[in-house]
Amino acid sequence: MTECPLSTSDSVKAIDVAWLVPERRQEVRSVSCLVQAPEICVEVLSPSSTAEEISEKIALYFESGVREVWICEQDGTLLFYFSARPELHQSSEMCPEFPTRINA
Numbered sequence: 001m002t003e004c005p006l007s008t009s010d011s012v013k014a015i016d017v018a019w020l021v022p023e024r025r026q027e028v029r030s031v032s033c034l035v036q037a038p039e040i041c042v043e044v045l046s047p048s049s050t051a052e053e054i055s056e057k058i059a060l061y062f063e064s065g066v067r068e069v070w071i072c073e074q075d076g077t078l079l080f081y082f083s084a085r086p087e088l089h090q091s092s093e094m095c096p097e098f099p100t101r102i103n104a
Helices: 022-030 051-064
Strands: 002-007 012-019 040-044 068-072 078-082
Touching (some): 002 051
Antiparallel strands (some): 002 012
């Protein structure tokens, strides 16, 4: 889902793209803001995005229970972070076949 609101310890954050396991799809139909984090959050960088802002969002998403955060850079390159091992990874653990670059 796109532009998904998530309640975090800081405030409500609008996730650019969120993926939830199929069993949770009904949940999003019945609430206006998620209180339980989706499994994957994707942030799409814009020219105004700052490294500090993105780092803060990654930390808040992990604190909220997200399993993976994907960052889509302006050139379409995807960066993958996991809650269990928050350093940068080359691909997704949950969706290992997902491309590492999105072509416009």
